[in-house]
Amino acid sequence: MSECSLTYTPLVSRATPMSPEERRQAIIAATLPVLLERGPEISTREIARAAGVAEGTIFRAFETKHDLIHATIHAALSPDAALAELAALPTDQSLSDRVAAVLDVLVANTARTRALFATLFGSRDGGPPPHPGKPPGHPNDARLRILAGAGEALAPYTDQLRISPAAAARILSALAFTASFGTAQPELDDSHRLADLVLRGIAEGNQ
Incomplete structure (x- = not known):
């Protein structure tokens, strides 16, 4: 048996990616605490940090920051x-x-x-x-x-x-x-x- 045949490469399973709606809801959930703390002046960079996503991900889920804020208000109410x-x-x-x-x-x-x-x-x-x-x-x-x-x-x-x-x-x-x-x-x-x-x-x- 060769040394190469003993080489083991572990298979890394990837987490199931979120659907677009699941991603939207996750961003909204992360936005609410920041919105309550900072008010509507929050930046998308702060939101992205709280949500653990890249800033560009926010704009793939919402057209503008105000769209996200209003969606968050809808969810909170x-x-x-x-x-x-x-x-x-x-x-x-x-x-x-x-x-x-x-x-x-x-x-x-x-x-x-x-x-x-x-x-x-x-x-x-x-x-x-x-x-x-x-x-x-x-x-x-x-x-x-x-x-x-x-x-x-x-x-x-x-x-x-x-x-x-x-x-x-x-x-x-x-x-x-x-x-x-x-x-x-x-x-x-x-x-x-x-x-x-x-x-x-x-x-x-x-x-």
Whole structure:
């Protein structure tokens, strides 16, 4: 047997390349944190660094930086991620744990939306110019969809509630809005303590 026949060249498997849509979504996901930190003045070089791609890759996925920013805004304001989280909650949760989990989703979604609007409207140039394409849906549409999703998440516990799941979802949404600002009050900063407050009320003992 010759020495050459003993030579082994390992086969290096290549990662499956992303589809164009997968690449777009990956760039959008990497853009959001940078957009929230730096505002619309971010450069495509910063975005490329965050996404781990060459700057030219961005312009193969989006015609302009403003197209990318608007796509990122659309994605951030979409209720789809929050709805998926609500739908994926464990089915064996107690009512208290379910209320806390719903609050976690609502608080995170509200905080992200508030941060995005604060970044855009607080920017030096007033944010990106109007987009020539179809405008995003009204923010109230997303809010109503999330309220419906929260109500559906509470529906299995209907027999344990004094009000309808839809009404309970609205109350939790109002509390989530307050909690999304962050407070120095432990009862409002911890979802489980807030859930206990919702379920037991603010009265001391059995009033």
